[in-house]
Each structure stands twice: as C-alpha cells, then as structure tokens.
Amino acid sequence: MAGKNLYMRFTCSTGDAMGMNMVSKGVQNVLDFLQNDFPDMDVISISGNFCSDKKPSVVNWIEGRGKYVVCEAIIKEEAMRKVLKTTVPALVELNMLKNLTSSAVVGALGGFNAHASNIVSIVFIATGQDLAQNIESSHCITMMEAVNEGKDLHISVTMPSIEVEYTGANKEAPGPNARLLSSIVAGSALAGELSNPQ
Template sequence: MDAIRILGNYCSDKKPPAVNWIDGRGKSVVCEAIIHENVIKSVLKANAVVLVELNILKNLTGSVMVGVLGGFSAHANNNVSAIYIASGQDLAQNIESFHCITMMETVNEGRDPQVSVRMSSIEVATVGGDTQLASQLACLNLLGVKGSNKLTLHCYKCITQYALKSIKQCNHLILHSKKIMSLVGDDTYHLDLCDATCCSES
C-alpha cells in the first residue's frame, strides 16, 4: 500500500511561517484611512506626530526586538478570531491570518495621521465545517457570502475593517479617506468602505 502525500507542509497550514508573510496565502489585503486632527485631539488626547512615533516604537520596533513574525500591529489577531468564530471559520487558521503590519505617517501638513494596515494571508471559507451552524450561517448570509461560488471579498473587508478599528481604539472616529484593496495574483479589487460597520461617522 502506497501513501500518497498531497501536501508537503510547505503551505505551513496552521503555523506562522515567513513564506506566507512574504508571498501571502488566501487573500492579501490592504486597508487605509486618514483620521481627522480634531478627532485625534478630542478622543485620543494626542496628535498625529505622537501617534506616528508610538506606532514606530510599539508596533514596529517593539515587535522586532522580541523577534515577532508577522505581528507588527495592535493585536489584529483578536479581531480575526472574533470574525472567524462568528462566521464559522477554522479558528486554528488564526495563527496565519493574523499576520499584519500597521504603518502610519502624517499628511495634510502634518495635521492628520494616515493609517495603513496590510494583512498578507487571510484565509476564509463559505462552505464546510462550522459554516453550516445556524448562527454562523446567518452571519455569512448577512454578509452576502453564504454557500459556494460566492464572492468572499466581503469577509476580507470585514476583517481588515476590524483590524483598522483596533489601532484607532474607539468606535466613532471620522474618516475622510477610505479604501480597501485585495491583491490576489494579477487581480486587484477596490472596495468602498463608506458602509463600514466598524465605525460610525458623526
């Protein structure tokens, strides 16, 4: 009897490998936003320069010092896990899908911070496993991706929105520049975030 191996574990399923951080697996997504100066001052009691410096020292330098692989963010894995549980995903895939880097820079003459989140290997499914449970199926149906042959970009959109929310630390920031890009092979998708559920404009 011969054992036929379909995978050689190079896909590094459910492990945090460098190859997925570099080449991506599933979907690679970029989400960015510009946050108004008045919101930064009134809600976070800070300014754009302070936030940019904090991101460099904590999310980037701090992560490098401890040898983190793919975790240059403000706990994106919490948000990935929440979406995965709600939509019936394989929760063990969290260890790959949380790969995230948060970048910040000042724009508009240094008044506003522009925040960019890149997640290189988000893995989601709309059929099989716990996606058939009643609550999880209802969540997928709410997103409009229930069943096979459905566009799953909505799932990636939700995950990156919540990842972006985690660095904002509040749920009522005013965004005046919003876009999301999903880069997969030669395909590029641009989705409008005006209907984002992770933040309410006021």
C-alpha cells in the first residue's frame, strides 16, 4: 500500500518460458474478476512496476524473480598458483575488500561481484534471451573463503533472479530446461568471477 494505492505482486510458475506476457494475461483476468467484487477499484496499469522488470531492486533480491541459483566450486591450491597465478589468501582478501566491502560502501544493489553482468550478457546474447533482463538477472553476490586447512578456495555465486526462457519446453514437467539454462548462466558467472576478479 502507498496511500490509497495498492501494488500487487503475483507469483506463479511459467515452466520453461520467461512468461512475462503469459503472466500479464493472467493478471488481467484476476483484475477483471476483482473488479466484479470491487466495482470502485480503478485499475491504472496491469504492471505497477512492483514486478521490477528490467531494473535492479531489493524486492527481486529478496523474493527472487525467474530462477534462484547458487553455484559453488572448490579450486585446489595448485590450480590457484599455476593457472590463476595467485594465492587463496590474496583472492579471498580481494573479494572481501572489492566485491563485498566496496560494493557496500557505494550502496550497490545486487552487485556484490566483480563483473557478473558481463558474463550474463554474453550467455544471454548466445542463447537469444531478452538482453534487457540482464539487469535483474545479474544480481549476484560472490563469496570466497579458504577451506581444507586454508589450502583450497571455496567460491560461490548466489543469483536470485535469473530470467531465462527455453524454446522447446519439456512437455512432461515444464521448467527443467529453463532451470538448467539458469544453472549454466550461474556457472559461467562463477567462472568469470574466478578468472577476472580484479
């Protein structure tokens, strides 16, 4: 509620589709139904922007929108040294000071990472996704910590609102194809966070 205005957020499953058009049609039907019970209700817009489509928002970080994915990996000390040319303590410190602390200082909204949006954009372009939905799909917090007595690196990305669709939906159980694509987006973001943290 804001004054005498009501902003509603509808939650539903859209299977392998991103589903914004499908949801809009369903919302219109719900609003038509409610208009019968509340004839004085003025519907200003089907979307009151509470969906937070194509913009960063706290509501999408907290409630999610699209697919919520956490991806993690353990990187061995030898790979850190030989491939990444760094150490576990150095990368953990960099992540804490840059991705977490600095992002908090500037008031970042969903951007507690090095460059997740670059990777999300690349995957979206390659798979024909709506590139404008990179904004909320790039909400990402990158976490790093030393594990196995400080020798190895545990890295994870948490991405609460990856918005993708998959043409050729799974007919038996709609949704797994889009979930798999979301996992690929998150895994790619994790690889990007690991390979280019500076």
